[in-house]
Amino acid sequence: MSDMENEVNWDDELINLNDEESVEEIKFDMIASGIYDLIQEWGSTKVYAQPPSMPDEEGQVGMKVSEEDFEGSVRTSLGDLASVPLMGLMADIIRQLFIEGGGVVELDPETIQAHRHRLTETVLAIMTEGILISHSPEWAEKFDEASKGLRD
Numbered sequence: 001m002s003d004m005e006n007e008v009n010w011d012d013e014l015i016n017l018n019d020e021e022s023v024e025e026i027k028f029d030m031i032a033s034g035i036y037d038l039i040q041e042w043g044s045t046k047v048y049a050q051p052p053s054m055p056d057e058e059g060q061v062g063m064k065v066s067e068e069d070f071e072g073s074v075r076t077s078l079g080d081l082a083s084v085p086l087m088g089l090m091a092d093i094i095r096q097l098f099i100e101g102g103g104v105v106e107l108d109p110e111t112i113q114a115h116r117h118r119l120t121e122t123v124l125a126i127m128t129e130g131i132l133i134s135h136s137p138e139w140a141e142k143f144d145e146a147s148k149g150l151r152d
Contacts, residue, residue, distance in 0.1 A: 034146040043079025
């Protein structure tokens with residue numbers, strides 16, 4: 001059946017579509033999409049990294065990261081590096097619950113509740129990384145452009 005035979009009033013349909021979402025919601029969705037795309041671009045940026053091995057003279061364990069290849073480095077992406085806190089948390093929980101716990105542990109709400117502080121710390125670390133990324137010299141202008149109008 002064609003649209004004419006179906007007697008659909010497309011003008012009314014388009015007006016109704018606009019009533020479902022406000023202009024502010026549409027603008028927010030567009031800005032969020034632009035920021036998401038920018039984060040994807042940042043996350044796929046290739047870098048060279050060397051995981052920490054020994055504490056430095058101040059007792060800090062640091063990771064070396066560079067845009068250039070260097071001895072002992074591995075080619076990776078900024079997104080992979082940013083996920084290290086989350087992967088570390090998952091590995092630690094698995095180790096504690098399944099290996100040290102004898103391999104028989106249910107991930108019930110109480111277990112998750114008992115580890116919520118570690119989840120919170122990981123989320124905060126990831127958020128901190130995101131804030132630092134958005135203010136880095138190379139990316140600040142891109143983030144400013146992508147988030148234009150967000151506070152309106």
